[in-house]
Amino acid sequence: MIAIILAGGKSSRFGSPKALATIEGEVFYEKIIQTLNQTNLFEKVVISSSDDLKDSFNNYQDIVVDLPEYENNGPLGGIYSVMKKYDTECYFVIACDTPKITEKAISYLYQFFISRVMEEQLDIAGYEVDGKKMPTLAFYSHRVEEDIKDALDQEEFRMKKIYQNKPSQWLNVEFVNDPTNWYQNINYIEDLEKNEL
Numbered sequence: 001m002i003a004i005i006l007a008g009g010k011s012s013r014f015g016s017p018k019a020l021a022t023i024e025g026e027v028f029y030e031k032i033i034q035t036l037n038q039t040n041l042f043e044k045v046v047i048s049s050s051d052d053l054k055d056s057f058n059n060y061q062d063i064v065v066d067l068p069e070y071e072n073n074g075p076l077g078g079i080y081s082v083m084k085k086y087d088t089e090c091y092f093v094i095a096c097d098t099p100k101i102t103e104k105a106i107s108y109l110y111q112f113f114i115s116r117v118m119e120e121q122l123d124i125a126g127y128e129v130d131g132k133k134m135p136t137l138a139f140y141s142h143r144v145e146e147d148i149k150d151a152l153d154q155e156e157f158r159m160k161k162i163y164q165n166k167p168s169q170w171l172n173v174e175f176v177n178d179p180t181n182w183y184q185n186i187n188y189i190e191d192l193e194k195n196e197l
């Protein structure tokens with residue numbers, strides 16, 4: 001299994017590359033790499049980056065730059081570029097702006113996903129918060145790769161188009177017995193300031 005940290009995009013709401021921001025003294029992407037490694041679930045942890053940010057990750061060795069034909073296509077372009085480069089059964093996708101993700105939350109979702117994906121009952125399992133699905137905090141089977149390519153080729157960049165057409169399930173974040181807001185998305189600098197109050 002491969003983990004994909006989505007770290008491209010424009011970060012226009014945040015104002016500077018979100019992956020490189022810090023929370024509680026740790027750089028977002030480094031904190032996420034550490035958490036992913038603690039799970040012992042992944043043979044590889046890949047940073048999915050745009051071409052202009054690729055040299056910003058302190059010489060990290062597993063960086064996949066968005067394919068030129070799918071540049072600036074949002075998260076789907078990043079996910080597809082990694083899937084195309086590395087073939088494996090399953091992928092875990094996590095946005096770099098969810099730095100508080102925990103080992104417990106990843107393991108819980110994995111337990112739910114793994115038997116169902118092997119039995120071909122499911123292709124996607126992710127979390128949802130207040131009824132809002134978080135497709136950038138989810139496991140995907142390799143069976144979605146072609147669907148993503150087709151969507152991108154039709155200039156359809158919404159993740160919804162993928163999960164609506166494949167067997168998917170969404171677990172409420174409250175199922176994970178953890179009172180912290182580990183699933184918090186940081187899109188604005190104010191989100192970070194709120195967190196540090």
Ligand SMILES: Nc1nc2c(ncn2[C@@H]2O[C@H](COP(=O)(O)OP(=O)(O)OP(=O)(O)O)[C@@H](O)[C@H]2O)c(=O)[nH]1
Nearest residue numbers: 006007008009010011012013048074075078095096
């Ligand atoms: N590799 C890659 N990742 C992306 C791309 N666009 C967005 N992401 C990542 O996908 C996640 C969700 O991105 P968004 O917050 O929706 O978009 P953003 O461009 O980062 O930020 P805004 O400009 O504020 O919308 C983040 O982790 C981004 O780093 C892209 O084109 N390529």
